[in-house]
Amino acid sequence: MRGTSMADIGSYNERLVLQMIRAAPMGISQSQVVRGSGLSRQTVSLIARRLLRDGLIETAGQRISGPGKPTTILRIVAESRWTIGLHVDPAHLTVVLCDLQGEAVDSTTLAAPTEDASADLDRIVTEIERLLALHDATPIHALPDLLPGHSADGEEQGVPTPPRRVVLGIGVAAPAPLDVAAGVIRTPPWLPGWHQMPIVERLEAATGLPVLLDKDTNAALTGEIWAGHLPSEQTVLYLYLSHGAGSAVSADGRVHRGGSTQAGEIGHLPTGLTDERCRCGRYGCLNLFTDARRMVERATTAGAEISPDDLPGAVDALAAAAQRGDAAALRAVEAHLQAVVAALDILARVHDPQRIIVGGPVLAALQPLAAQQIRARTAEWLEGSGCSLHFSELGNAAGAIGAACLFLEEELSPRRGLSARARGRA
Numbered sequence: 001m002r003g004t005s006m007a008d009i010g011s012y013n014e015r016l017v018l019q020m021i022r023a024a025p026m027g028i029s030q031s032q033v034v035r036g037s038g039l040s041r042q043t044v045s046l047i048a049r050r051l052l053r054d055g056l057i058e059t060a061g062q063r064i065s066g067p068g069k070p071t072t073i074l075r076i077v078a079e080s081r082w083t084i085g086l087h088v089d090p091a092h093l094t095v096v097l098c099d100l101q102g103e104a105v106d107s108t109t110l111a112a113p114t115e116d117a118s119a120d121l122d123r124i125v126t127e128i129e130r131l132l133a134l135h136d137a138t139p140i141h142a143l144p145d146l147l148p149g150h151s152a153d154g155e156e157q158g159v160p161t162p163p164r165r166v167v168l169g170i171g172v173a174a175p176a177p178l179d180v181a182a183g184v185i186r187t188p189p190w191l192p193g194w195h196q197m198p199i200v201e202r203l204e205a206a207t208g209l210p211v212l213l214d215k216d217t218n219a220a221l222t223g224e225i226w227a228g229h230l231p232s233e234q235t236v237l238y239l240y241l242s243h244g245a246g247s248a249v250s251a252d253g254r255v256h257r258g259g260s261t262q263a264g265e266i267g268h269l270p271t272g273l274t275d276e277r278c279r280c281g282r283y284g285c286l287n288l289f290t291d292a293r294r295m296v297e298r299a300t301t302a303g304a305e306i307s308p309d310d311l312p313g314a315v316d317a318l319a320a321a322a323q324r325g326d327a328a329a330l331r332a333v334e335a336h337l338q339a340v341v342a343a344l345d346i347l348a349r350v351h352d353p354q355r356i357i358v359g360g361p362v363l364a365a366l367q368p369l370a371a372q373q374i375r376a377r378t379a380e381w382l383e384g385s386g387c388s389l390h391f392s393e394l395g396n397a398a399g400a401i402g403a404a405c406l407f408l409e410e411e412l413s414p415r416r417g418l419s420a421r422a423r424g425r426a
């Protein structure tokens with residue numbers, strides 16, 4: 001399912017050094033890398049020369065600290081390697097191009113997935129090709145022409161120009177249930193046209209790039225961690241509000257996936273709010289309140305005039321009506337947010353986070369009402385808890401940026417890189 005770009009990043013030690021340099025956006029001295037990595041000065045020096053040659057890092061002057069020779073500052077070249085992120089959400093398809101720091105270089109939101117997944121995939125591939133051409137990016141498999149001895153212009157001799165804007169691969173975020181190892185989206189309830197879609201195989205065949213699949217909530221939280229440069233020692237609880245609600249938790253900078261990447265499926269969390277019986281047989285399950293279609297139905301049943309045909313459009317109309325003060329719309333939104341707060345309360349007790357982030361397209365649609373209400377309803381129990389509440393500012397791109405970051409994480413992590421290669425040999 002993966003692996004052609006592995007050789008480009010190099011050995012365990014090279015990945016280790018590169019990760020240390022990447023984690024210091026302003027640069028890090030070669031001596032600090034030696035101390036932090038536990039590698040010898042000679043090894044670090046050799047690796048740094050190789051990374052400089054390949055254009056992954058650059059020198060950023062020298063630093064004098066105490067007696068002895070000044071030490072060279074090394075800095076990542078964000079433009080050297082890029083990845084693509086794709087988020088398949090029932091409300092939209094988002095494609096982003098991210099640099100080596102996980103920053104979005106460009107992004108496009110396409111219309112929502114349809115019943116015809118193959119046609120959707122064609123739209124996605126066309127958009128990827130458009131973005132690569134627009135930004136003069138080179139897929140990794142086209143790279144051999146640029147290797148030492150040849151400059152980027154194709155001229156031989158002289159000092160070779162290190163390659164830039166080399167696209168390593170694609171990270172895909174999609175709703176559960178999904179099979180990450182097989183690279184298949186299984187049966188997400190809001191994506192009927194995409195059931196059993198072998199997305200990894202299809203995208204690899206269409207683009208020639210390695211593809212990685214992960215769950216949307218895992219990706220969105222990873223996007224928040226990378227984009228927000230969140231301290232890795234924090235435990236972060238993330239609540240994702242789309243057609244349904246999902247959650248993710250990270251510790252030590254990494255998202256907890258569970259045994260089959262399905263951790264965080266909270267649709268049947270008992271909210272304690274009375275309502276009709278859920279299809280699972282219990283009462284007051286979270287999804288009875290947080291399914292966006294339910295929220296719209298509640299509003300229309302109570303007299304709000306909203307067409308429920310196009311769900312993202314209906315949620316926007318509902319939000320606008322609630323904002324205007326339409327009583328039925330406001331009650332439906334309030335019921336939704338009350339359940340969100342109940343879920344946050346339970347999940348915060350389970351996971352003991354230092355930071356809570358709420359995001360997703362339905363949250364974005366319900367702003368600023370959502371932030372006001374969630375803040376007001378959580379203020380009491382958050383006070384003095386040591387936990388802070390935040391609302392995602394990445395908008396619809398969060399999942400796609402996170403998917404690109406997950407791909408980078410897999411590519412650059414020394415530990416995981418090794419395991420990936422071990423899997424490749426098996």
Ligand SMILES: [Zn+2]
Nearest residue numbers: 268278280285
């Ligand atoms: Zn249930």
